[in-house]
C-alpha cells in the first residue's frame with residue numbers, strides 16, 4: 576500500500592455503503608468517539624423515544640402502560656431482536672439486569688445442571704467482574720465449588736469431568752482477540768462440561784452463532800456496541816434444550832409462572848422468562864431497543880466488513896505515521912482474530928491517552944500500558960481514523976503526553 580492521506584480516506588468515505596448510518600447518531604461537534612466498545616454513541620431517536628415514554632407512557636398512561644405500552648413484554652421482545660445478532664432462536668434471549676447479574680444467573684443455573692462437579696473453569700484474560708461473580712458464587716457454595724483460573728492456552732487441557740462449567744469471554748477486553756467459540760464449546764461438551772460465554776465485546780461487533788456452536792448459556796452487554804446508553808440493561812441466553820431444567824437461583828416474582836397470582840410459592844415460568852428477576856427498568860429498556868433496532872437497517876456481516884476495514888486502516892496509518900514512536904500492536908494483526916477495537920501497548924500509554932483526550936478524542940486506557948481504540952462502523956468514518964492518528968502523531972512529536980499531571984491514574988479510566 577502506498578502512502579495513505581486524507582484524500583484517500585475521503586474517497587473511502589464516499590464509497591462507503593454504510594455511511595448513511597452515521598446520521599442516525601448524535602455526534603458532538605469536534606469529538607471523536609473511539610470508545611464505543613465501552614460506551615456506544617447516542618442514537619438521535621433515543622432522545623425522542625425517551626421523551627415519549629416519559630410523557631405519554633409514564634405521565635399519562637401510568638400503571639396501565641405495563642399492558643398498553645408493551646412494557647411487560649419488553650424484555651422478551653428486545654431479547655428476540657438481539658437473538659438475531661447472535662445466532663439464537665426466538666425465546667432464547669431475555670433482556671434484564673446487568674451483565675454481572677446475568678452471569679451469576681447463568682453460572683448458578685449451569686452449576687446446578689452439572690451438580691457433583693466441583694470446578695468452575697475460566698482464564699486469566701477474562702474481564703474481572705466475570706471472575707468476581709464466579710468467586711462470589713463459589714464462596715456461597717462453600718467447599719463444594721472452586722474457581723480455577725488458567726492461562727488462555729491451557730483451557731482445553733484443563734477440561735475434565737471435575738469441571739461443571741467453563742465460563743469465558745469471547746472477545747478479550749484488552750487485546751480484542753477472538754476465541755474460537757465453536758471449537759472450545761465442542762471440546763468442553765466432550766468432557767460433559769457446560770459453557771457460559773460472555774458476549775459483551777462481541778454483540779453488535781462481530782458475527783456470533785450461538786446455536787451453530789451449541790452454546791449452553793451466554794450473557795452480554797447493552798451499552799457497548801448495541802448503543803443502549805449508560806448502564807443499559809444486559810441480556811441472557813439459555814439454549815432451548817436447557818430451559819425447562821435450568822433453575823433460576825435468583826427466583827424473583829417477575830420470573831414466576833404467574834406473577835400476578837401473588838402465590839406464596841415460587842414456580843418458574845416455562846421458558847426464558849424464568850430468568851427475569853425483578854421489575855425491569857423501562858426507561859433503560861426503551862433506550863436499548865432503539866439501539867438494537869438500528870441493526871435492522873443493515874446486516875451484521877456488512878458492519879463487520881466495515882469494522883475490519885476501519886481497524887486495518889488504523890493499524891496501517893499508525894505504522895505509517897507513528898511507526899518510530901514505540902507503539903506495539905497489542906491486538907492480533909490477523910483481521911479474523913481481531914474484534915471491535917485496536918489496542919496498542921506503550922510505556923507512556925497513560926499520558927498519551929490523556930493528551931489525546933485533551934484533543935477531544937475519547938479512547939481509554941487499561942493498566943499497565945494498554946491504549947484501546949474502539950471501532951464502531953455504525954457511526955465512525957474513515958476520516959475519523961485519519962484525524963485520530965494525526966492527533967496521536969502530534970502528541971508524540973510535541974511530547975504533549977509528558978506532563979506530570981498526566982502520570983497519576985484517576986479512579987475511572
Ligand SMILES: *Cc1c(COP(=O)(O)O)cnc(C)c1O
Nearest residue numbers: 673674675702744748773775776
Ligand atoms: C463490559 C463488560 C461487563 C460489564 O458488566 P456490568 O455488569 O455491565 O458492569 C462484563 N463482562 C465483560 C466481559 C465486559 O466486557
